[in-house]
């Protein structure tokens with residue numbers, strides 16, 4: 001906004017995810033070395049539980065707007081762009097995973113047309129994390 005970064009959205013389809021997944025694994029192994037090996041089982045579990053991308057899905061991995069810009073339609077504009085990209089690629093829905101405690105974001109997604117498809121619990125580092133998988137069909 002006016003030359004400043006106001007927010008970010010990271011999204012991809014299953015083909016990009018497969019390509020980037022290999023590259024991410026390689027970069028982690030290169031920069032984290034032993035630390036990466038220790039974290040690996042947990043990361044694999046997390047990856048299997050959330051973040052799966054179906055062939056007709058556009059998966060929204062992250063969306064965030066800087067606090068100063070929230071409520072000014074930046075998130076809405078990012079989402080509108082994601083929908084346009086997904087349609088252009090012939091995809092049928094947008095999906096995401098959100099922590100169940102993130103009531104603000106869940107309300108926001110509901111208002112945009114997303115609905116909870118399932119709940120997932122992931123154990124990581126002695127803690128458990130609960131996520132909703134939410135999806136919105138593209139008309």
Ligand SMILES: CC(C)(COP(=O)(O)OP(=O)(O)OC[C@H]1O[C@@H](n2cnc3c(N)ncnc32)[C@H](O)[C@@H]1OP(=O)(O)O)[C@@H](O)C(=O)NCCC(=O)NCCS
Pocket residue numbers: 063064065066069070071072073074075076077097098099102103104105107108
């Ligand atoms: C969720 C988020 C991306 C929304 O972006 P935003 O730019 O603030 O949203 P918009 O301005 O486009 O939203 C427009 C409408 O949603 C409402 N809204 C925005 N954030 C909301 C929230 N947290 N809870 C309830 N309503 C919200 C606004 O009041 C506005 O309502 P209106 O149409 O009646 O005026 C932003 O609040 C954010 O970055 N949150 C923290 C990061 C996060 O939780 N990301 C999701 C992780 S899965």
